Amino acid sequence: MRGMKAIMALACCLITAWAMSGCATSVTEPARKARLQVIPDKVVIGPQLLKEPVKFSGSGFGSKEMVVVEMVVPPEVEMKGVKKGEDVGLAYGTCDEAGNFEAAMAPTATLNWFFRTEWSPTLAPDLKQAKPLPPARYEIRATGLDSGAVGQAYLEVVSAPSPAPKK
Amino acid sequence: MRKGGRKWIWAAATISLWVLTAMLPLGQAQEKYVTYLSLADYTGPIAGLNVPADMGVEDFFKDLNDRGGVEGVKVKFTGVDTRYDVARGVSAYKRYRTEHKLVLANAISTGIGKAVAPLTGRDKVVQLVPGDGEFQAKPGRVFTWGTCYQDAYAATMDWIMEDWKAKGKSGSPKVGYLQWDNPYGREPLRGGKEYMEKLGMSLLPPEFFPPGTLDHSVWLNRLASQNPDYIVIGGVDPTPTNVLRDAHKMGLTKRIQFVDATFWGPDETVGIKAHPEATEGAVICVYYLRGKEAREHPLAKRIWQKYRARPLEEMGSTYSTGMIWGLDLEAALKIALRQVGYDKLDGEAVFQAYMKLAGSDHRQGLAGNCTYGPDSRRGSDMVKFYRVQGAKLVPITGWRKAPDAVSLHKF
Numbered sequence: 387m388r389g390m391k392a393i394m395a396l397a398c399c400l401i402t403a404w405a406m407s408g409c410a411t412s413v414t415e416p417a418r419k420a421r422l423q424v425i426p427d428k429v430v431i432g433p434q435l436l437k438e439p440v441k442f443s444g445s446g447f448g449s450k451e452m453v454v455v456e457m458v459v460p461p462e463v464e465m466k467g468v469k470k471g472e473d474v475g476l477a478y479g480t481c482d483e484a485g486n487f488e489a490a491m492a493p494t495a496t497l498n499w500f501f502r503t504e505w506s507p508t509l510a511p512d513l514k515q516a517k518p519l520p521p522a523r524y525e526i527r528a529t530g531l532d533s534g535a536v537g538q539a540y541l542e543v544v545s546a547p548s549p550a551p552k553k
Numbered sequence: 554m555r556k557g558g559r560k561w562i563w564a565a566a567t568i569s570l571w572v573l574t575a576m577l578p579l580g581q582a583q584e585k586y587v588t589y590l591s592l593a594d595y596t597g598p599i600a601g602l603n604v605p606a607d608m609g610v611e612d613f614f615k616d617l618n619d620r621g622g623v624e625g626v627k628v629k630f631t632g633v634d635t636r637y638d639v640a641r642g643v644s645a646y647k648r649y650r651t652e653h654k655l656v657l658a659n660a661i662s663t664g665i666g667k668a669v670a671p672l673t674g675r676d677k678v679v680q681l682v683p684g685d686g687e688f689q690a691k692p693g694r695v696f697t698w699g700t701c702y703q704d705a706y707a708a709t710m711d712w713i714m715e716d717w718k719a720k721g722k723s724g725s726p727k728v729g730y731l732q733w734d735n736p737y738g739r740e741p742l743r744g745g746k747e748y749m750e751k752l753g754m755s756l757l758p759p760e761f762f763p764p765g766t767l768d769h770s771v772w773l774n775r776l777a778s779q780n781p782d783y784i785v786i787g788g789v790d791p792t793p794t795n796v797l798r799d800a801h802k803m804g805l806t807k808r809i810q811f812v813d814a815t816f817w818g819p820d821e822t823v824g825i826k827a828h829p830e831a832t833e834g835a836v837i838c839v840y841y842l843r844g845k846e847a848r849e850h851p852l853a854k855r856i857w858q859k860y861r862a863r864p865l866e867e868m869g870s871t872y873s874t875g876m877i878w879g880l881d882l883e884a885a886l887k888i889a890l891r892q893v894g895y896d897k898l899d900g901e902a903v904f905q906a907y908m909k910l911a912g913s914d915h916r917q918g919l920a921g922n923c924t925y926g927p928d929s930r931r932g933s934d935m936v937k938f939y940r941v942q943g944a945k946l947v948p949i950t951g952w953r954k955a956p957d958a959v960s961l962h963k964f
Contacts, residue, residue: 398652419567422713452643452671452672453642454640454643454644454647456644466596466634466636467595467596467597467634467635467636467641468634472648473639474641474644474646474650475638475642475643475644475645475647476640478639478640478644478668491640491827492639492640493640494597494598494637494638494639495635495638495640495641496640498597498638499638505597505598505600505636505748506765507601507791508765508767508791508795509598509599509764509765509768509789509792510765510766510790511765515865530800531643531647531672532675536777551715
C-alpha cells in the first residue's frame with residue numbers, strides 16, 4: 387500500500403513538473419539591450435521639422451534586421467488613431483551587417499504624431515487644427531523585429547522661445 | 554488503503570489537474586477563431602476610401618460570424634488606424650503579429666505594404682496590398698486586391714484606342730498622364746509604358762503632383778499646351794475630382810477625354826456629388842462594381858441594410874470592395890480547414906488555400922473574377938469601364954480581360 391502511495395505521489399509530481407516546464411517556454415525573456423540615439427534630442431514642434439526631421443541611429447541589433455522606433459505615449463497625451471496604452475511608430479529602418487541602423491521620420495509621421503494634425507478632404511494637412519505635442523520628456527524605444535533587442539532614449543519637446551520684446 | 558492516504562492522493566491529483574488546466578493555451582479554452590488585421594487609415598488622408606471599405610469587410614465578418622463562421626471558426630476583425638503612415642503601420646504590425654491565429658494582414662497603402670512584407674513573409678502570414686505589380690513580378694506571400702495597376706492602365710489604353718477608332722479617327726491619339734508623385738502614382742507606368750510602345754502609342758511627358766495639391770492648373774496647363782486627346786488621371790477621390798474641377802474651369806473637359814485608370818476615381822457619394830458638372834463625361838476603369846451596380850448587388854445590399862440601416866444612396870463604392878476581401882478569406886478558410894483542420898490552421902495553410910482560389914466564383918460578381926494561384930498574386934485580370942452621366946456612374950463595357958503589362962517591365 388505504501389508503495390502504491392509513493393507511485394501515485396510521484397506521478398502527480400511529474401505531471402505538475404511537466405506542466406510547469408511547458409509553461410516556462412511562454413515566460414518572456416528579458417529583452418536584449420541595444421543602443422539608441424535621437425538626433426536632436428531636444429526639439430521645438432515647428433515647420434523646420436518637416437525640412438529637417440528627427441533622426442534615429444542605433445547599434446546592437448541583429449544583422450540586416452528591421453528596427454522600428456516608437457514613442458511611448460503618456461496616458462495624458464491624446465493621439466488620434468492610437469488607443470490608450472499603444473506606442474506609436476515614428477520611423478523604421480533596416481540594419482547593416484553589423485546591426486547598426488539609421489532612420490528619419492517621414493513627413494506623415496511628423497505631421498500625425500508631432501503636430502497631431504487633421505487632414506483636409508483634399509488630402510492636405512490641416513495645420514489650423516493641429517495640436518502640437520505638449521512640452522515634455524518622451525521615452526523613445528527602438529526594437530529589433532527579429533531579435534527583440536531594445537534600445538531606449540529620450541526626446542525632449544520644448545516650448546518655442548518667446549519673441550524678443552520690441553524696443 | 555487508509556482513509557488519510559486516499560485523501561492525500563485526491564488532493565495531489567486535484568492540484569495536478571488544476572495546474573494542467575491553468576496551463577492550457579488560452580485559444581484552446583475559448584471559441585475557435587482566426588484574426589484578420591487591417592493596417593488601415595481611418596482618420597488620415599485616404600480615410601474617405603478606407604473607412605467604407607473596412608466598414609464593408611467588418612460587416613461581412615459580422616454576418617459570417619452570425620451565420621456560425623466557417624465550419625464554426627469565426628473571424629476576428631482588428632482594424633488599426635495608421636493615418637497612412639508607414640512607421641505606424643510597421644509598429645502596429647509588430648504589436649498585433651502575435652494575435653491568436655493571425656492569418657492575414659491587409660495594408661492600405663503601397664508604402665505600408667512594402668515595409669511590412671518582409672515581416673509577414675517571416676511570420677508566414679498572407680498579406681494584401683492595393684495593386685502593385687511588383688508583388689506579381691516577384692511572387693511571395695503578398696496578393697493584390699484586384700487587377701494590377703499597370704494591367705488596368707494597359708486596359709485603359711485598349712479602351713482609348715477603341716474610343717478613338719469609334720470616333721472615326723485614324724492613327725493613334727496623344728495621351729497625357731497626371732498622377733500623384735508617389736510610388737502608387739508611378740506604378741501604372743511600370744509596364745504600362747511598355748504596353749503603349751507595343752501598341753505604337755506615344756505618351757506625353759508624364760506629370761506628377763504632390764498629394765494634397767489644392768490647384769492642379771500648373772500641371773494641366775503644361776499638358777494642355779501639347780494638345781492631348783486623352784489625359785489619364787488617378788489618385789484617391791476627391792483628388793481625381795479636383796483635377797477634373799480644375800480642368801473644367803479651364804475648359805479642357807470639352808476637348809479632352811479624361812480617364813481614371815486606377816480604380817479610386819470620382820464616386821457618386823464624394824466627388825461626383827460635389828462637382829457633377831466637372832465630372833460629367835469622365836471615364837473610370839475599375840476591377841470592382843461601382844455606382845448603382847454595387848449598391849444593388851444582393852450581398853452588399855443585404856449586409857448594408859442589416860448593419861448600417863441607412864439609405865442605399867449613402868453606400869460608398871468601396872463598401873462592396875471590402876466584401877471582396879471577406880469573401881476571399883471565407884473561401885480560403887473553407888479550403889484550409891478541409892486540408893489541415895482548426896488546430897493546425899495558420900497563415901501557411903491559409904496562404905496555400907489562397908493559391909487555390911483561381912477560377913472560383915466566390916466573389917459573387919463583385920469583381921470580374923479571382924485569379925489567385927500558384928504563379929499568380931493578382932486578385933483579378935478583369936476590368937470594367939464606367940462613365941459619369943447625369944451625376945451617376947453608368948457602365949459602358951462589360952467585364953473585359955486586362956492585358957498582362959506586369960510581365961513587360963523589368964522589376
